[in-house]
Amino acid sequence: xxxxxxxxxxxxxxxxxxxxxxxxxxxxxxxxxxxxxxxxxxxxxxxxxxxxxxxxxxxxxxxxxxxxxxxxxxxxxxxxxxxxxxxxxxxxxxxxxxxxxxxxxxxxxxxxxxxxxxxxxxxxxxxxxxxxxxxxxxxxxxxxxxxxxxxxxxxxxxxxxxxxxxxxxxxxxxxxxxxxxxxxxxxxxxxxxxxxxxxxxxxxxxxxxxxxxxxxxxxxxxxxxxxxxxxxxxxxxxxxxxxxxxxxxxxxxxxxxxxxxxxxxxxxxxxxxxxxxxxxxxxxx
Numbered sequence: 001x002x003x004x005x006x007x008x009x010x011x012x013x014x015x016x017x018x019x020x021x022x023x024x025x026x027x028x029x030x031x032x033x034x035x036x037x038x039x040x041x042x043x044x045x046x047x048x049x050x051x052x053x054x055x056x057x058x059x060x061x062x063x064x065x066x067x068x069x070x071x072x073x074x075x076x077x078x079x080x081x082x083x084x085x086x087x088x089x090x091x092x093x094x095x096x097x098x099x100x101x102x103x104x105x106x107x108x109x110x111x112x113x114x115x116x117x118x119x120x121x122x123x124x125x126x127x128x129x130x131x132x133x134x135x136x137x138x139x140x141x142x143x144x145x146x147x148x149x150x151x152x153x154x155x156x157x158x159x160x161x162x163x164x165x166x167x168x169x170x171x172x173x174x175x176x177x178x179x180x181x182x183x184x185x186x187x188x189x190x191x192x193x194x195x196x197x198x199x200x201x202x203x204x205x206x207x208x209x210x211x212x213x214x215x216x217x218x219x220x221x222x223x224x225x226x227x228x229x230x231x232x233x234x235x236x237x238x239x240x241x242x243x244x245x246x247x248x249x250x251x252x253x254x255x256x257x258x259x260x261x262x263x264x265x266x267x268x269x270x271x272x273x274x275x276x277x278x279x280x281x282x283x284x285x
Contacts, residue, residue, distance in 0.1 A: 025069040035130035039069035045119040055089040056096030057171040063100035066126035068175035068237040074184025075128030082111035083123035132184035140189040141208035145242040147257040154222035154230025182250040190241035196234040196281025205266030214257040
């Protein structure tokens with residue numbers, strides 16, 4: 001199975017309503033008067049980080065990728081649970097973990113530690129508190145909405161390739177927590193860009209039952225000469241969101257397109273419908 005097939009199969013299992021049909025970044029649970037936002041991400045050696053990576057950077061990115069999901073819901077962090085596989089430079093991992101938890105205001109709640117052979121992997125569950133109701137989803141975009149992006153894409157790709165100017169963007173991404181909380185009352189849909197702008201736009205269009213019509217020249221990229229790569233590579237953790245044209249945004253953002261009635265595909269780039277999600281960004285399997 002690839003990633004999409006496996007997730008589709010999971011939808012046949014008993015699902016809590018808060019799982020949002022497994023079509024969103026997070027689960028949303030209302031308990032009493034509090035709404036919790038819960039997400040879990042993993043990182044694997046050789047896929048998300050190099051075998052010789054500084055383990056402090058690996059810990060930072062593990063936390064940041066989860067916190068970015070909370071940002072896409074306008075949530076504020078409550079804490080995290082860590083799944084840690086022991087191995088080289090555990091002391092460096094703890095340094096990066098401390099730095100990230102302090103930077104994002106997300107204290108450690110607990111977790112589990114294992115020792116095993118082979119390539120290492122780590123998991124983190126982040127729990128947040130919703131700051132606005134309804135909690136933004138991927139599925140709320142409506143025809144006529146404008147499509148926005150909080151910053152350029154492609155910086156992590158350049159950093160991964162060794163560009164010193166963008167190395168930090170790959171090793172230590174900055175989730176848009178403040179922006180997400182400010183935007184939550186104003187957006188119709190929102191998610192973070194982790195798997196590539198095109199693929200994540202396709203997913204939002206699919207979830208919302210509309211088409212995202214992106215304007216190629218309006219998309220901010222770190223290297224215009226590599227636009228096709230920048231909009232597919234991922235790991236940028238900018239926020240992708242939609243809002244009615246009359247909405248006055250509380251944060252700076254780039255308008256990159258318009259939501260239209262569902263056409264031939266959930267996504268168009270310029271005049272071209274993009275029908276195959278496998279060609280649009282990173283998917284496991």
